[in-house]
Amino acid sequence: MAIRVLDYSGLKCPYPILKLSAQYPQFKEGEIIDIIGDCPTFEKDIKAWCNKLGKTILNIEKQGNKIKVTIRI
């Protein structure tokens, strides 16, 4: 199954996690998602979100000035 990719590039924090929360109900339990962002606090926000909602961060990858965080719902 293709991994769902959420590209929040250009969005300033904390908009990415607000958008992620709004989209979250459509995800399936156990689904793996790539979230891409370029805000300096993007990584920190995603980590805090995962921590609060009990989700697992699988990988963090820097891609130029962007960051891709892979999480399991």
Added chain:
Amino acid sequence: MMEQYPCPYRKLLNCSISDCKYENELIEILNKCIEVLNKIAEGDTSQVIDIKTQKACLQSLIDTINKARNEIEEFINLNHELAIGICEHFDVLRRLQAGDFSAKASEDSSLEIVKMLGQLINRQKNRFVDYINKIKEQHEEMVKLYEQERVILSSIGVSILISEEDMTVEFVNEEFERLTGYTKTEVEGKMKWTEFIPEDILPMMVEFHKLRRISPSLAPSQYEFKFKDKNGNIRDALLTVAMIPYTKKSIASIIDITERKKIQEQRIHSQKMESLGMLSGRVAHEFNNILSGILGFATLLNSKIEDSILKNLIQKIIEAGERARDLAKNLLVFSRKEELGEIQKISLNEYLIKFSEFIKPIIGRDIELKLKLPENEIFYRINPAHLEVILMNLVTNARDAMPEGGELAIGLKEISLDLEYHYTHPLIKPGRYILLCITDTGIGMDEQTKQRIFEPFFTTKPKDKGTGLGLSTVFGLIKKYNGHIHVYSELGKGTTFKIYLPQEEKKSSASINKETLKGHETLLIVDDDAQTRQYLSAFLKDYGYEVYEAQDGKKAVEIFEKNKDKIALCLIDLVMPGISGIEVMRQIKNINARAKTIIMSGHPIEFKNIISIEKSISADEILLKIRNMLDQKE
């Protein structure tokens, strides 16, 4: 231009020093300030300008940028905490909405509004969970009540039927199955109650059904009706109907009153006989007085007249008067006003031996008389004249029923009737009785005749042969001794009269130990009469036997074929529609030559090589017979 302004900031700062020694420092600080400000503009507040300079103006710039960075960082952090709090509470609400009541909002945010929102969500959740738990408890309680009601409805000893608005049967209980012969699976959701109702009363009951749904008070809630069971038998029943609240369904309880009605009819009949007896007694008494005058004066006139023609006419008057006097005498005996002797203790054995000698010339040579007396002598306190009237009437009737000869049997025995017998014959109280049986192999009677034979002046004999008072006199005399008379008759087969005379209570010396009557074997009861079959089945089950029931010979043979290794003994009714009891026995013996069978009959019968019993013998005697057969004592 570069030559004119070697320092890139000289023009910016309007500096006139051409060889400024702080030129490099200035450049470095300004570059750092631009870099940090760019980062802040992107939202990155991680960097701080940690340069110290003597230039007050530059230091002030650095401090202002650092202060602005701190303010912005604090604002960003606040913003993030607010966002993460919203995300978390949003997720908790989402989980609650999906039914996950383990979700709990955190209450540890440093932002008061987020913290309070978390508390509010948790409180709401707890209230909601409490509410759901209460609903669950109520639901469980309702389920229990529903189950209890179903068990009560199922096991109650009254037939219950729940009907939908379109008359489809939604529910019936076990008693309904027993009463009608239909099973729940055959009826529920598949049949309409109208299918159980005879056509003549159906329109009325359908009308009630409709009216009840308009308003319950428009239709009677209780009335007598008739229903058809699975075999097509019509039965009398008492119906009580009520609407189930908040539905268009109705619940009906049905009590089978067929037997009750029969008993009522018997009682009414019995009372009618009593009143007729009293009335006829009074009439006969007055009539007798008048006849005494007529006969007296006619006799006097006869002695005074010499003319033979007139004498002959008076003689005719006297003869007619004497016949009338005999009739009046019979009426008085019937009404028990005429006493013909005294009550005394007599040996019934001895009496019957003498009586049988006395009646031989009366019954003629074509009729074989059989006397069946017990070995022990039975004494009874009775007026011998009454006994003679009873027996003579029954014997002459038996004789008249056998114009071409036959067999007349007079039997005597002591019996004990228990509660079980009382249930099926409610007019007879349990206790010890003397049973007198008068059986003929004559023409028998149809049901209509049987119903009326004890009525005064009812007769099937030619006009000059019977008064119609014989059996009503017998009935009256037996009543005098608190006894009962039963008639069992089949057209073309014969008639048996059974007279039960109550004995004074005495302890039975030959009482049977109930434990020895018990058994665990499987028995097959074959009888077309549902009441007898069910009665036998019920008490045999009480004594530990397993019982199969068959209502006719065909079904009996089918059941035996399927269970030939299991069925230890078959009890078969002699007279049944379709295959007769003897034929059923023969077919069963064909399946298993060693099969044990007992033939049951309303008549006292004897067959060669066939073991038989009378249906009216006591439960203990039937059980003993069965036990003896199973234990190969017979």
